[in-house]
Amino acid sequence: MSAATAEKTRMRVEGMDCASCATKIENALLRVEGVSEVRVSVPAGTVTVQHAASDVLSMRKRVEGLGYKVLDVGGEGGHAHSQASNHHHSHSHDHRDHGGSCADAGPVARTPWWRTAKATMTIVVGVALAAAFVLGKLVPAVETPAFLAAMLIGLVPIGGRAFNAAISGTPFSIEMLMTIAAIGAVFIGATEEAATVVFLFLIGELLEGVAASRARASIQDLTKLVPETARLERDGRVEEVPAASLEVQAVIQVRPGDRIPADGVIISGESAIDEAPVTGESTPVRKGVEGTVYAGTINGDGLLRVRVTAAAADNTIARVVRLVEEAQESKAPTERFIDRFSRYYTPGVVVVAALIAVVPPLLFGGEWQEWIYKGLAILLIGCPCALVISTPAAIAASLSAGARRGLLLKGGAVLEEVGRIQVACFDKTGTLTAGKPQVTDVASFGVPEEEVLRLAAALESGSSHPLATAILAAAADRSVVVPAATDASAIGGKGVRGTVEGRLVFLGSPQAAEELTPLTEQQKTLIAAFNEVGKTASVLLIDGAPAAAIAMRDEPRTDAVQGLQRLRDLGVETMMLTGDNERTATAIGRTIGIRVRAGLLPQDKQQIVSGFRNGGKKVAKIGDGINDAPALAAADVGIAMGGGTDVALETADAAVLHGRVADVAAMVELSRRTMGNIKQNIGVALGLKALFLVTTVAGITGLWPAILADTGATVIVTLNALRLLRAPK
Structure with missing residues (x-):
């Protein structure tokens, strides 16, 4: 499909709360005629599809047929690869355009979890189960039919989703395994247990939804920092207007104590600006005329007149939210490996479950009912939900946590790579220094x-x-x-x-x-x-x-010494690469304690970076995102330093939006914490499955613990990943 005829559509999907959901949606959409690429982000709740013109309705129907709700559809026609040239090297992140869709204009209001269809279904099945239990005690003869009815209330929609997933390319879904296990349990007389397992499965799904919505809300909460109204100066008077309507070059007044409604430059007044909501910086920053202010920050003690420099859809917060959502759609290497592993894992467990159900009775005289029951329990252990969500949940939480502190990483691959860097090569002017004399x-x-x-x-x-x-x-x-x-x-x-x-x-x-x-x-x-x-x-x-x-x-940034020391404490070698003269560069280098290579042309910087890489070292190049493109491209990770300019945000693999040298070290620490979290998640997911596999075969645990092993592990893994949203002390 040519770029000229391609369209890109982004859908916001409710109820897509675990990794198996993503797989089902991806497989289903890839079977729609004209669809060439599907990117699913469970944490962001978005599905981005590249497709030929005019098949949006069939895509929507396919998603809703799987049991999900499409909240809205946004599109961008005809330029699916229009900005691919902005991305200077493919080994660090995926090529994709950064154009906005109408979905980007603002987050869609989401239904509270207790009012979702999942919550309603869980309550109904729970009530039916309790009623069956009471009826069974009062009238033993109706016990089995009552439990069967309670089970069917929950299982019929689950079975419908399993069927739709199977015909859409996902035969081994958790819904399919659940349906087979429940029906099998009825046939061997474990009707009460089958109904309970369906109820536990619904509770697990509901908990997954709650955990996923918490992760989703963390980045969307940023958009709530921008006030709804602004005080606009027009025709010699001040009037209150919606902040979203502000145009570039408009002049606004910001009173002491008010949130700043737009990115802009101060044209009169002086004040201490509290940037903590956006940058995490605890100390207010004093700013006067020509000072840059960001939407969502709080004006302290002075009346400011501000010239707007970015419309609402393009302010720093809106762009960060958009870029983080896009980053969450690109898969990290670990995530891709886990996806491949799970493709073989689930069918493998199904085969093991079938063998356990059949081989002992056939060859060793085992009791059919006992071994079929064990086989059904192992079937429930076969869902790889917890395993598959272990990586994207942690990466999504980290991308959100980073964005809230002004650390923008373009996807999981970059997040993984940053933690591995051994050499950090910094530009001087505007990177290690303030950029002005x-x-x-x-x-x-x-x-x-x-x-x-x-x-x-x-x-x-x-x-x-x-x-x-x-x-x-x-x-x-x-x-x-x-x-x-x-x-x-x-x-x-x-x-x-x-x-x-x-x-x-x-x-x-x-x-x-x-x-x-x-x-x-x-x-x-x-x-x-x-x-x-x-x-x-x-x-x-x-x-x-x-x-x-x-x-x-041009003096060093106030945190340059501390920032470079933090990198060295992490085992990262630091070096300054600059085109400035030897004397000036050496003087700055001595002041902040960094090795210096001066008088360099852009190609010299590229050669030095390539030299480190050829020597087997992982290299980050930190610059202003505009100059030194060859060196940024040559590095394993290119990090743009500075005030969130369009070029810096769009071209580099990562960006330090608030220009702090120490934030490069914070990025490395975030990456390493994330990878540690992912290892914990994988350990929990596989460990619980292995434990319940052994205890099921040994006859210690049955269907109830088996379903808890899956949904419980998914919830544990998601909650563990959410710990990354908290900034380290």
Whole structure:
């Protein structure tokens, strides 16, 4: 099917709570004519189908025929692979487009678990079972028919789902095994037990649904952080409008204590912003003009005017939710292995159950009823639900937990890979450093420091040059009142000059200053010392006399030292790869404690990363997601660092949305915790099955414990995976 005729449809499905559900839906949809690919995410409750035009109705019918409820259908026609080129390497994550569907516009309201069809059916069967028990005690003659009726109330819909699954390509579903076991139990006279097993199966399904909805809610809760209304400035007045209606470039007011309704940039005001709901950062961040704010964060103590930079469907939270849901649809290597294993496991257990039921009576004179009963019990152990959900449940919980802390991973494969990295190669500018120069020193040659900043800021007013911005920020930090400059003009490559309060002022490079007036040896030595530690020095002249040297540098991020140490504590080697000059890079490297390779071209960085990989090491490349694409592509995992830009989110395998170096280590820790959780889950799933297999054959346990071994293990595994939603202490 060509990309031109392909459509992609996303359905939100209710009642899809375990991995066998996913298998049934996938097999059924792949049999619909025109369907070429199906991605099912149990944790997100979504099914994404790539198909030829106009067969959405038949797909919907096929899903609902299996006993599930399709809540809504969203589509995106004609460009199923339109952004595949954005994904720079296929070994780390699946190629898929990131276009939105109408399902992305917001989560669909879900039915509370106690009002679902599953809950209703469980209650009805429970009441019928209790009634059968009471009737049996009062009128023994009707005991068997009463239990049979109670069983059939639950088994008829289960049998219907089993039949639909079988004709749709899944003959060995839990419903089929359940139906055979219950009918078999009736034939050998265990009607009461058959009815109880059906009831226990329904309780197990209900518990699975509750656990799955908890996992689902964790990421969707993020969308509830954005307020429903916003205060929009329009035609000189402020009016309240729905936050979803805000357009890019609109100006909104945010009062102290209010949640910020959109991503934007502050155009006036200053306030402490509580970003904990979105980033997990416990300390409020002080932000002023030109500061970036995110939807869902809380304005602290000042009135802010904010220019909107992203519409509701594209704000950071909406994009994170969308990307996490897509990530949950892609399978991790462990998950793919478990899927393959389960394809053979269930038929294998069915064969073992049949042999146990038939061989001892035929060859060894065993009691037929006893061994058939054991065979039926083993049949119930044959469902691989707990085993198959063990991996996706843990990965979904981790992807959600990571997203809530600004750690975005594009799928299970990336999540697995991050925990294995042995070398982390960082860019410098904007990754290990803040990405913009700051004034670090004001070395006065006899003029007061405040006066130096006052005159320098006067010359730089209105300039957007990074060094000018640094001087203006330093003056603002110290509450310096900046006078006006007249006749201010830039001298190409040298500096800027003008008249301030009747004095001729020049600010420029030391070389340009020396052309105008000689500097003393002491002044030159001081400037050289600044250069040695990677700082850029500018000299201020007042009426032709040297007044001061102002040193600036792109300073390391505040958590760089701690973040790099956390990586080393995890056994990950760290290295800085930068195109910057050797002196500046080495100075920063010394400050934060990292090995440095400087003066590199993009291809040099790619070669270094490839060299590590050829040496058998797993490498992560951490950059801003825009530059150094070759090195990001060459790495096992490419991690974009920074403020959730479109490019960073779409191109890298993973993104640290809030620009903290320590978050790279947090990503590694999250991955390792997840893999540990998956191993625990697989151990529980297989361990319980093995235990009940042995005890069933030995005659210690029967049908009831067998069904508990399956549904109980599924619930235990899911709840264990949900522990990953909690951030580590």
